[in-house]
Amino acid sequence: MSSDSGKPTTDSKPDSKPDSKPDSKPDSKPDSKPESKPESKPETKPETKPETKPETKPETKPVVKKPEEKSVELPEFEKGISDKIVEKFGDKVEVAFVKKDRVGINVSRENIHNVAKFIRDGLNYDHVESVSGVDYPQNQEIAVVYHIGSYSDPSLARQILVLSTTAQREENPIPGNDATRLPTLRDVFYSVEFHEREIFEMFGVYFEGHPDNRRLLLPEDWADLPPLRKDFAIKGR
Amino acid sequence: MTTELPQNIKSGSSETQIDKSTSSWLPPGLALQKVDERIMTLNVGPQHPGSGHMRLIVQIDGDYIVACDPDPGYVHRGEEKMAEYRNYITNIPHLERPVIHDSCNILYPYVLGVEELLGIEVPERAKYLRVIGAEINRCIYIMYWLAIYGIFLGHSTMFMWPTGDRELLIDLMEKMTGARVTHSHFVPGGVRNDLPANFEDVCLRQVNYFEKRIKEYAAVFYDNPILISRTKDTGVLSRQDAIRLGTTGSVLRASGVDFDVRKKEPYDVYDELDFESIVMKEGDSYARSKVPWLDMMESCRIIRQALEKIPKSGSVRVKLKPNPKGKGFDTVYKRVESGRGSLGCYIVSDAKPEPYRLKLSVPSFRNLIALPYLLKGEKLGNMPSVYWSLNYWPVEADR
Numbered sequence: 001m002s003s004d005s006g007k008p009t010t011d012s013k014p015d016s017k018p019d020s021k022p023d024s025k026p027d028s029k030p031d032s033k034p035e036s037k038p039e040s041k042p043e044t045k046p047e048t049k050p051e052t053k054p055e056t057k058p059e060t061k062p063v064v065k066k067p068e069e070k071s072v073e074l075p076e077f078e079k080g081i082s083d084k085i086v087e088k089f090g091d092k093v094e095v096a097f098v099k100k101d102r103v104g105i106n107v108s109r110e111n112i113h114n115v116a117k118f119i120r121d122g123l124n125y126d127h128v129e130s131v132s133g134v135d136y137p138q139n140q141e142i143a144v145v146y147h148i149g150s151y152s153d154p155s156l157a158r159q160i161l162v163l164s165t166t167a168q169r170e171e172n173p174i175p176g177n178d179a180t181r182l183p184t185l186r187d188v189f190y191s192v193e194f195h196e197r198e199i200f201e202m203f204g205v206y207f208e209g210h211p212d213n214r215r216l217l218l219p220e221d222w223a224d225l226p227p228l229r230k231d232f233a234i235k236g237r
Numbered sequence: 238m239t240t241e242l243p244q245n246i247k248s249g250s251s252e253t254q255i256d257k258s259t260s261s262w263l264p265p266g267l268a269l270q271k272v273d274e275r276i277m278t279l280n281v282g283p284q285h286p287g288s289g290h291m292r293l294i295v296q297i298d299g300d301y302i303v304a305c306d307p308d309p310g311y312v313h314r315g316e317e318k319m320a321e322y323r324n325y326i327t328n329i330p331h332l333e334r335p336v337i338h339d340s341c342n343i344l345y346p347y348v349l350g351v352e353e354l355l356g357i358e359v360p361e362r363a364k365y366l367r368v369i370g371a372e373i374n375r376c377i378y379i380m381y382w383l384a385i386y387g388i389f390l391g392h393s394t395m396f397m398w399p400t401g402d403r404e405l406l407i408d409l410m411e412k413m414t415g416a417r418v419t420h421s422h423f424v425p426g427g428v429r430n431d432l433p434a435n436f437e438d439v440c441l442r443q444v445n446y447f448e449k450r451i452k453e454y455a456a457v458f459y460d461n462p463i464l465i466s467r468t469k470d471t472g473v474l475s476r477q478d479a480i481r482l483g484t485t486g487s488v489l490r491a492s493g494v495d496f497d498v499r500k501k502e503p504y505d506v507y508d509e510l511d512f513e514s515i516v517m518k519e520g521d522s523y524a525r526s527k528v529p530w531l532d533m534m535e536s537c538r539i540i541r542q543a544l545e546k547i548p549k550s551g552s553v554r555v556k557l558k559p560n561p562k563g564k565g566f567d568t569v570y571k572r573v574e575s576g577r578g579s580l581g582c583y584i585v586s587d588a589k590p591e592p593y594r595l596k597l598s599v600p601s602f603r604n605l606i607a608l609p610y611l612l613k614g615e616k617l618g619n620m621p622s623v624y625w626s627l628n629y630w631p632v633e634a635d636r
Contacts, residue, residue, distance in 0.1 A: 127483035130598030132583050147570055151480045151494050157501040191483025194606050217310035217635055
């Protein structure tokens with residue numbers, strides 16, 4: 001997926017009605033099992049030569065958007081999730097990918113708050129597992145990717161919803177005091193609190209509305225570039 | 238689900254407002270704060286023998302904790318940045334450094350992710366070997382954690398016993414992989430080496446003895462009235478809040494949420510093995526300290542079954558090119574259940590030998606958010622038991 005392009009496009013938007021089964025109540029019994037997974041085990045091929053595979057498509061530019069090539073057979077349940085989001089928000093969101101157990105949604109920074117609210121209230125996702133920043137100097141943007149899961153809905157136990165947005169990237173960042181800003185999702189998903197603090201110090205993305213944008217892992221007096229940006233180079237490498 | 242935030246949460250930070258009235262704008266966190274006369278601020282760590290490499294800024298009013306502000310980062314080594322400069326194979330040894338006791342499990346999601354990026358199917362025997370390695374490592378980690386939990390509570394027998402019994406499994410891993418702690422055993426495509434001769438018998442014997450030993454811990458530790466009086470009903474995390482805070486692993490399962498990645502999203506051969514995911518309802522320190530112990534018994538069951546079901550011969554590794562490249566620009570997010578909880582790895586690949594971005598979503602970091610919440614209103618004397626019952630490993634949280 002190209003989690004970098006925040007501009008919603010309409011070409012990859014699925015249009016069919018959501019056909020997944022309705023989500024069960026969030027507070028169902030904790031020990032109810034998710035549907036057993038049909039992952040069939042292919043026969044062991046001990047001496048498979050994987051050499052042919054990696055060479056298939058060496059794209060030189062890393063941020064080129066990959067076309068939806070796997071649209072031959074999308075997993076139904078996951079398709080239903082993405083359809084619900086598309087139905088609600090139309091062309092404000094862009095479905096980046098629909099894979100087994102993973103649904104990727106790209107959304108612009110203006111709409112991320114509403115989309116996240118809908119994901120929580122309408123789709124029963126309840127916590128964020130991981131928040132990652134990805135720096136794309138080529139596109140002048142920093143992507144922030146939320147991996148959202150659900151504990152309370154057993155049918156979603158296997159699912160991870162990958163919500164990604166982009167912030168404007170500054171050539172000479174002044175963390176907290178430049179245009180690299182995003183609205184926080186802390187009031188939607190409380191669990192992002194420390195994750196967003198980490199993104200702020202590592203990428204310089206200031207989260208507006210986050211009550212606590214202090215440094216977390218770096219020293220308080222760190223004066224260099226945010227270290228996970230691509231232009232911060234490790235010595236000797 | 239209600240939209241309001243968990244009550245009582247005050248992560249030390251919520252009252253920190255940036256004071257923009259000063260002439261020069263200060264970065265967040267460096268603005269001055271008003272001090273209350275009654276409140277004393279206490280620094281725990283980062284050199285505290287128990288807290289590990291982690292500072293807790295605790296504000297106390299008399300004997301009671303008013304607010305706690307965890308300050309991790311003293312062992313931040315930039316694993317994620319380093320990973321962007323090394324190729325997919327040379328990333329293996331340094332990625333297991335955050336938790337050397339649980340090194341198989343911290344590599345597991347990374348290895349699974351790289352395999353999905355490359356589209357490799359792993360031999361059946363390698364899958365079983367991985368499960369055995371991961372479960373032995375889980376026990377090794379939990380034993381170490383349990384030893385420190387014991388010494389935290391002043392229970393020195395509980396320090397000696399797990400430390401000693403842990404050696405059994407460390408020897409086992411040494412036989413299996415050649416290294417006592419940092420095994421670097423899992424590689425994309427399988428495992429590095431096949432088992433040595435006669436390993437199955439030795440493993441079965443050691444694991445059976447190990448299980449017998451850990452059952453004895455009940456008498457000296459888990460049924461000990463002193464332990465119970467110190468940990469029961471302290472640091473209670475309700476089911477609702479455990480979900481909302483996004484905790485994971487033993488913290489989550491001690492609060493009554495049945496979520497074990499091995500059950501919910503089985504990887505490798507976990508769906509063919511019969512085991513329980515341990516859930517307790519209480520949500521207090523006692524439950525949180527008991528869940529990992531019960532987990533170890535399930536691990537022993539898993540190891541025994543895996544030793545039975547493993548294909549007796551066959552390849553253990555698909556050979557890769559020295560510098561594997563992904564299939565074009567792609568992302569993958571994989572997660573496994575480690576000794577502390579769900580451990581995720583997010584890889585962004587741009588068809589180069591090195592990952593474009595690698596993010597470890599570690600359970601210690603995710604559980605850390607519960608600490609200020611649990612400690613608020615608790616007595617200072619309960620701080621060690623609550624803190625360590627979170628199954629927190631500072632080095633992993635910092636990465």
